[in-house]
Amino acid sequence: MRPFYVTTPIYYVNDRPHIGHAYSTVAADVLARFQRLRGRPTRFLTGLDEHGLKIERRAREEGMEPQQFVDRMAPPFRRAWEALNCSHDDFIRTTEARHERRVQALWKRLEAAGDIYLGDYEDWYCVGCETFYPERELADGRRCPVHKKPVERVKERSYFFRLSRYEKKLLDFYEAHPDFVQPEGRFNEVKAFVRGGLRDLSISRTSFHWGVPVPGDPEHVMYVWLDALSNYVTALGGPSDPGEAPLFDTFWPPSGQVVHIVGKDILRFHAVYWPAFLMSAGLEPPTQVWAHGWLTVDGEKMSKSLGNFLPPEPLAEAFGADVLRYYLMRDIVFGQDGDFSHRKLLARYHGELGNGLGNLLHRMVRSIVGRYLDGRVPHVTDDRLEPMDRDLVASARRLAATAAEQLDAVAPQRALDTIFELVANANRYIDRTEPWKLGKAGDRKRLEVVAYVVLEVLRFLSVMLWPFMPERCDVLRAQLGLPPLTPRQGVDLWPSSWGALPAGTEVAPGAPLFPRWDERKQREVLASLGVRDDEDKMTTNEGTKDARKNEQAREASSAEGIAHIVYDDFAKVQLRVGLITEASKVPKADRLLQLAVDLGEPEARTIVAGIAEHYTPEQLVGKRVVVVANLEPRKLRGILSQGMLLAASHEDRLCLLEVPCDLPPGASVS
Ligand code: MSP
Numbered sequence: 001m002r003p004f005y006v007t008t009p010i011y012y013v014n015d016r017p018h019i020g021h022a023y024s025t026v027a028a029d030v031l032a033r034f035q036r037l038r039g040r041p042t043r044f045l046t047g048l049d050e051h052g053l054k055i056e057r058r059a060r061e062e063g064m065e066p067q068q069f070v071d072r073m074a075p076p077f078r079r080a081w082e083a084l085n086c087s088h089d090d091f092i093r094t095t096e097a098r099h100e101r102r103v104q105a106l107w108k109r110l111e112a113a114g115d116i117y118l119g120d121y122e123d124w125y126c127v128g129c130e131t132f133y134p135e136r137e138l139a140d141g142r143r144c145p146v147h148k149k150p151v152e153r154v155k156e157r158s159y160f161f162r163l164s165r166y167e168k169k170l171l172d173f174y175e176a177h178p179d180f181v182q183p184e185g186r187f188n189e190v191k192a193f194v195r196g197g198l199r200d201l202s203i204s205r206t207s208f209h210w211g212v213p214v215p216g217d218p219e220h221v222m223y224v225w226l227d228a229l230s231n232y233v234t235a236l237g238g239p240s241d242p243g244e245a246p247l248f249d250t251f252w253p254p255s256g257q258v259v260h261i262v263g264k265d266i267l268r269f270h271a272v273y274w275p276a277f278l279m280s281a282g283l284e285p286p287t288q289v290w291a292h293g294w295l296t297v298d299g300e301k302m303s304k305s306l307g308n309f310l311p312p313e314p315l316a317e318a319f320g321a322d323v324l325r326y327y328l329m330r331d332i333v334f335g336q337d338g339d340f341s342h343r344k345l346l347a348r349y350h351g352e353l354g355n356g357l358g359n360l361l362h363r364m365v366r367s368i369v370g371r372y373l374d375g376r377v378p379h380v381t382d383d384r385l386e387p388m389d390r391d392l393v394a395s396a397r398r399l400a401a402t403a404a405e406q407l408d409a410v411a412p413q414r415a416l417d418t419i420f421e422l423v424a425n426a427n428r429y430i431d432r433t434e435p436w437k438l439g440k441a442g443d444r445k446r447l448e449v450v451a452y453v454v455l456e457v458l459r460f461l462s463v464m465l466w467p468f469m470p471e472r473c474d475v476l477r478a479q480l481g482l483p484p485l486t487p488r489q490g491v492d493l494w495p496s497s498w499g500a501l502p503a504g505t506e507v508a509p510g511a512p513l514f515p516r517w518d519e520r521k522q523r524e525v526l527a528s529l530g531v532r533d534d535e536d537k538m539t540t541n542e543g544t545k546d547a548r549k550n551e552q553a554r555e556a557s558s559a560e561g562i563a564h565i566v567y568d569d570f571a572k573v574q575l576r577v578g579l580i581t582e583a584s585k586v587p588k589a590d591r592l593l594q595l596a597v598d599l600g601e602p603e604a605r606t607i608v609a610g611i612a613e614h615y616t617p618e619q620l621v622g623k624r625v626v627v628v629a630n631l632e633p634r635k636l637r638g639i640l641s642q643g644m645l646l647a648a649s650h651e652d653r654l655c656l657l658e659v660p661c662d663l664p665p666g667a668s669v670s
Contacts, residue, residue: 003041005251010049013073017080022312033467036487047092052224056210102234109281122155159204166276183335258286293337322469351590354514366509372439378448379503431584460495481505575669578627583617600666608641624659
């Protein structure tokens with residue numbers, strides 16, 4: 001097993017941590033946790049970028065010495081990652097002596113390779129980016145292309161790195177390593193940039209002093225990006241020769257696999273400058289640079305002036321760290337830009353997590369095993385499995401293998417798609433096997449099989465979701481009677497073999513994993529986070545939105561006077577008694593249930609109803625309801641719905657209209 005080393009960018013300490021930083025850190029944590037579960041030697045590094053003009057200026061603005069300032073800014077980052085259950089092995093700060101010493105060693109290697117020379121430098125500098133821009137890259141009015149703020153003309157004596165020497169070497173390296181940069185589209189941008197020609201890079205400054213002194217010429221401090229990029233190596237004890245630094249020997253290529261997680265804005269530094277520095281130092285480049293997109297917040301660019309700067313800690317406190325981690329990894333395709341939306345977070349919380357996963361656990365552990373099987377995992381031999389059971393077992397094994405491939409390929413969002421396919425399969429299986437009926441009918445033999453199959457799927461899920469939601473998964477495991485997961489090097493815990501849940505294990509039904517929040521609680525939480533009222537409205541669930549629309553319509557009609565209809569209009573609507581004979585969830589549609597409804601016709605009708613938030617499938621079977629029988633059929637999620645059920649609703653409550661006596665299906669209602 002090749003050692004695995006994953007890193008986040010080191011964050012500038014001129015600001016507090018926000019949800020964009022959290023996105024990188026959580027992604028790296030998920031990858032690290034996954035690889036540890038596989039038993040791979042794993043190291044996860046994060047840290048802080050504490051030098052440079054930007055930090056020096058901020059410190060002065062605050063009336064502090066730079067060191068005092070960075071010492072004050074560092075703890076909030078540590079606390080944020082702790083609040084998010086991040087499991088980094090090391091946290092590096094570029095002002096630490098261990099780092100400064102080793103960056104100087106790296107400099108000497110570049111110098112020894114003949115790649116550093118002294119010259120004069122004059123160009124446009126953006127302090128926000130800590131980078132020089134040639135005139136042609138500037139935005140209108142001599143502004144930085146990223147920050148759109150005026151750039152500064154900087155002229156000074158400077159050491160240069162012979163980047164131009166590495167043009168061909170880099171292109172050859174890219175050619176030989178087609179996965180070096182992901183996503184692929186971004187790799188093409190990098191190649192085009194290098195093909196466009198590389199200028200030597202100014203790598204020292206004399207006009208300020210907050211940086212690592214250049215060895216032998218302390219008037220100069222090192223360019224902050226050379227200083228910062230080196231952290232990935234210095235934290236391992238490098239640069240070093242074989243045998244000098246065990247961590248470096250283990251985790252850096254050729255021995256280790258290195259994945260740098262970065263935002264798209266800093267890809268060029270990682271994919272062009274960094275491998276060139278390493279080549280010059282006689283070291284291997286990293287294995288892969290993964291550039292993720294940028295997050296907006298509720299559709300807007302995050303900024304303090306807009307009041308939507310989102311620090312991660314209050315969010316973790318309000319929703320739970322695991323829910324926040326899950327949402328970040330679930331809702332945003334890794335590699336693309338995405339939007340952090342409070343509304344979508346709550347929808348996923350109540351939908352996939354509450355109704356999907358939480359309900360699956362609750363239904364099985366409390367309602368079935370607790371009630372009908374003495375609270376113990378039954379003993380079930382393979383020969384008792386029916387084809388339907390074998391299908392679910394096969395899908396669990398197949399989906400576990402697929403999710404592992406996707407996590408190996410740094411596609412956390414796709415892995416979650418796969419994992420939730422298994423949740424949906426298991427819920428569908430419960431709907432079809434109807435274990436509560438088996439329990440009531442006293443068919444213990446069959447019930448044991450159904451329960452065992454679902455409990456095993458839950459065990460699979462408790463591992464597959466652990467990299468994303470470690471705390472919730474350990475709680476889930478406790479309810480299954482299993483110990484928390486403790487990854488160990490050399491032991492692969494990823495689920496693959498069936499039947500590892502020991503018979504006789506006592507389950508421990510507990511509180512719901514993702515308890516439902518009523519509207520008041522949702523409002524309170526959002527208010528505590530300072531979510532504005534208009535967003536708050538959007539944040540309530542769809543049903544409530546509909547209820548509000550209805551209310552508005554009612555208000556409008558009473559203002560205008562009621563528009564009456566004649567009896568003939570009403571008589572056009574055919575209302576009939578329908579008997580619900582089957583019910584199941586519609587995959588990937590949180591609100592929809594698919595029903596088979598007997599209307600006294602030769603075949604039952606299929607009706608898709610948006611009531612999944614109010615009824616579980618098992619509550620519906622056997623109900624006599626009122627159906628609009630002559631409504632034009634409509635496709636919903638690819639399913640042809642042949643009618644509509646009548647329901648009463650008020651605010652976020654909804655009740656189906658039921659027929660209280662046993663009139664035959666198809667009887668007319670008027
Ligand atoms: N210090 C440098 C990185 C040096 S790595 C050797 C830096 N720091 S930063 O604090 O400005 O940004 C750190 C990371 O946060 C970058 O990857 C950046 O893309 C990311 N993000 C900053 N704002 C973001 C969003 N709104 N959304 C997602 N990521 C964002 O650059």
